[in-house]
Amino acid sequence: MKLSPQHHAGPLYAFYYGGQFVLLGIQLPFFAGWLALQGFDAAEIGWITGASLIARLLFGPLVAYWADHQADERRSLRIVTFFFALGAAGLLIAPGKVLIGASAALMMWCFGLLVPLTDTAVLRADRNGLLHYGQTRAAGSVFFLATNILGGAFLAQAGVIAAAPAMAIAASFAFVMTFLLPAGAGHRGGAKPVSWREAPKLVSNPVFLIALASAGLIQGAHAVYYAFSFLRWEQLGYSTFVIGCLWATGVIAEIFLLTRARGLARRFGPATMLALGGAAAALRWVAIGLEPPLPLLFAVQLMHALTFASAYLGAIEFLDRAVPLRLVNTGMTIMSTTGVGAVTGVATVIAGYVWNGAGPAPAYFLMAAMGAGAFLLALLLRRVWDGGKLFE
Numbered sequence: 001m002k003l004s005p006q007h008h009a010g011p012l013y014a015f016y017y018g019g020q021f022v023l024l025g026i027q028l029p030f031f032a033g034w035l036a037l038q039g040f041d042a043a044e045i046g047w048i049t050g051a052s053l054i055a056r057l058l059f060g061p062l063v064a065y066w067a068d069h070q071a072d073e074r075r076s077l078r079i080v081t082f083f084f085a086l087g088a089a090g091l092l093i094a095p096g097k098v099l100i101g102a103s104a105a106l107m108m109w110c111f112g113l114l115v116p117l118t119d120t121a122v123l124r125a126d127r128n129g130l131l132h133y134g135q136t137r138a139a140g141s142v143f144f145l146a147t148n149i150l151g152g153a154f155l156a157q158a159g160v161i162a163a164a165p166a167m168a169i170a171a172s173f174a175f176v177m178t179f180l181l182p183a184g185a186g187h188r189g190g191a192k193p194v195s196w197r198e199a200p201k202l203v204s205n206p207v208f209l210i211a212l213a214s215a216g217l218i219q220g221a222h223a224v225y226y227a228f229s230f231l232r233w234e235q236l237g238y239s240t241f242v243i244g245c246l247w248a249t250g251v252i253a254e255i256f257l258l259t260r261a262r263g264l265a266r267r268f269g270p271a272t273m274l275a276l277g278g279a280a281a282a283l284r285w286v287a288i289g290l291e292p293p294l295p296l297l298f299a300v301q302l303m304h305a306l307t308f309a310s311a312y313l314g315a316i317e318f319l320d321r322a323v324p325l326r327l328v329n330t331g332m333t334i335m336s337t338t339g340v341g342a343v344t345g346v347a348t349v350i351a352g353y354v355w356n357g358a359g360p361a362p363a364y365f366l367m368a369a370m371g372a373g374a375f376l377l378a379l380l381l382r383r384v385w386d387g388g389k390l391f392e
Helices: 005-037 042-068 073-093 097-127 133-158 160-177 198-203 206-220 223-235 240-260 262-268 270-289 294-301 304-322 325-358 360-384
Strands: none
Touching: 005 042, 005 073, 005 097, 005 133, 005 160, 005 223, 005 240, 042 073, 042 097, 042 223, 042 325, 073 097, 073 160, 097 133, 097 160, 097 304, 097 325, 133 160, 133 240, 198 206, 198 325, 206 270, 206 304, 206 325, 206 360, 223 240, 223 270, 223 325, 223 360, 240 294, 240 304, 262 270, 262 304, 270 294, 270 304, 270 360, 304 325, 304 360, 325 360
16 A cells, blocks of 8 residues: 555655764764864864854855755755765765865765755645654654764774764765655745845844844854864763763753654744753853763753754744745755854854863853853844744
8 A cells, every 4th residue: 555645754754864863973972083083183173163064154045045946855955965975975085184174074064954954844844744843853863862872882892983984874875865755745836936035135134133143152052062072071081982872861852852842832932942042051061161070961961952952943933933934944044054054163163272272161161151142132032023924
């Protein structure tokens, strides 16, 4: 019996997320260690990470505009995933630090494009009743979690040198999945295409800019954690397996919120969710900067449910309520390119120098200040936005 789109759209997109997030589950905790083995120092790692993230700001909106004009979103997903896999494979064959850095930047840049493009396709499928957005998106976190635990155990035995081949396999799997994604789940149908005139109208809207800045500062405040936590925790004597478990603890909290709290986001509203994320970021990064004992560090990691998931759901809810449907892909990509992109990129570069010059604690305290700023912006958003569409 042939399965309906309702039966197979969710699992196929879940496995597509899986390929992306298995790579992320290796890259975030362990890739800095792999780069260090290739001779990169903290500042150079910061530049590689930062350059790829800043590039999202420069080119991400153009890719989103192009994707918004595709009759079938699978085409844009397939092309971007191809370059994603190409960058990961390049790590295995690139001779010298310059080409290794270029391959790493391409891989991370493409990942930053894939997340909002995939999220948009899945969000549209959710609106059409083909799948459940929170559950499907949480599948990526489940794969990420499993990679933190199993990947940490694997790399503890094989060594961090095995990180690059594992990432190449994951990216290749994601590319294969683009040929299996169902037609219709992310199809634009008869939606009005976005014009060049409307994107500037969105990014010049003061309410959108406030939400953008709040979400961007919260996600950008993860810069030190993403780029350097492995290096510091390894210096403190934690094993690769323990570091993987620390990351997994945060992701378990994230999964819990993603699968259960979409209703809370609709009830409390985007501004409240962003405010929770900003306040939690200020507290979390101060606590980690103070280097608490391991049991307390595991408890602090539970705050990832707020610093990532609450802020993420708040941003998604804002886009769903405030942005016209035809501009959601563009809005999602702008959120990603500024938050996970430009803000994180700049913060990573600056933090690399702060880390080298003053140590880990000041770098984490800088991230806490970003969280505090995001909290204040979320309170401002609550005051200036009426909760409706920014324009039709």
